[in-house]
Amino acid sequence: MAAIDGLPPLRDVIARHGLDARKALGQNFLLDLNLTQKIARTAGPLEGVTVFEVGPGPGGLTRAILSLGAKKVIAVERDARCLPALAEIAEHYPGRLEVIEGDALKTDFEAMAPDGPVKIIANLPYNVGTQLLVNWLLPRNWPPFWQSLTLMFQREVGLRIVADESDDHYGRLGVLCGWRTEAHMAFDVPPQAFTPPPKVTSSVVHLVPRQEPLPCNVEKLERVTQAAFGQRRKMLRQSLKSLGGEALLARAGIDPARRAETLSVEEFCRIANLL
Numbered sequence: 001m002a003a004i005d006g007l008p009p010l011r012d013v014i015a016r017h018g019l020d021a022r023k024a025l026g027q028n029f030l031l032d033l034n035l036t037q038k039i040a041r042t043a044g045p046l047e048g049v050t051v052f053e054v055g056p057g058p059g060g061l062t063r064a065i066l067s068l069g070a071k072k073v074i075a076v077e078r079d080a081r082c083l084p085a086l087a088e089i090a091e092h093y094p095g096r097l098e099v100i101e102g103d104a105l106k107t108d109f110e111a112m113a114p115d116g117p118v119k120i121i122a123n124l125p126y127n128v129g130t131q132l133l134v135n136w137l138l139p140r141n142w143p144p145f146w147q148s149l150t151l152m153f154q155r156e157v158g159l160r161i162v163a164d165e166s167d168d169h170y171g172r173l174g175v176l177c178g179w180r181t182e183a184h185m186a187f188d189v190p191p192q193a194f195t196p197p198p199k200v201t202s203s204v205v206h207l208v209p210r211q212e213p214l215p216c217n218v219e220k221l222e223r224v225t226q227a228a229f230g231q232r233r234k235m236l237r238q239s240l241k242s243l244g245g246e247a248l249l250a251r252a253g254i255d256p257a258r259r260a261e262t263l264s265v266e267e268f269c270r271i272a273n274l275l
């Protein structure tokens, strides 16, 4: 029996193309099109939007994005075994799916961005997810080429992405995401939703770029957060010693007895701007 989009069920696609999941490629597939549609809907309206997807695998999320009316999906997949299955989807949606075989970490998404709105939606391979997110947060231009990022991570990483200073998961990633975006947790996905099930719960996170983030040099911001969170239990006078310690903090008007995890993004930017 065909699935809701008229294509074969994903379980059949996987069996027919011999797509046994490979751990080294972070392959945990989603086979439920209702769930993949829920992920795709988190990105908001898709009509007229070009979607970049990383790691389409057998295409469960790709199919959801296309069925919800995206103008086009440009998907980067490293595993050549998935290409015949994706070609069937491309045939079902003529001219709307372009698959690039390659490593997303080496892909210049900004250079590939067409005119018109772009959204990024992906169930990311866990071993490269955080690096891809950081790359998308640091494009050549800001506001960036994308309107939103809707991404699946391990829940633990998702919590770090959306964390602020009121939260135990706050760290370098939370500062970077909070500086450039408004990030929120959309929903959790239990291990049983994947084939094969991963060990931990996953979460879908949605990030929208701030149009005017606080002016700050990213390298300096990273130097400050690296030093501060590198010794997160220490007072800032100690952890920021190599960058100027007490004198730097006095200029920023920040109590040197505070710890990294109590500083807001605005305070981190204030320190970075004084380096």
Ligand code: SAM
Residues within 6 Å of the ligand: 025, 026, 027, 028, 029, 030, 031, 054, 055, 056, 057, 058, 059, 060, 061, 062, 076, 077, 078, 079, 082, 102, 103, 104, 105, 123, 124, 125, 126, 128
């Ligand atoms: N999107 C599919 C789904 O939701 O069922 C598959 C998700 S699976 C977690 C991650 C996918 O990313 C796999 O298809 C894997 O082959 C692919 N992948 C892993 N590393 C990659 C990389 N560096 N660049 C592009 N794709 C990659």
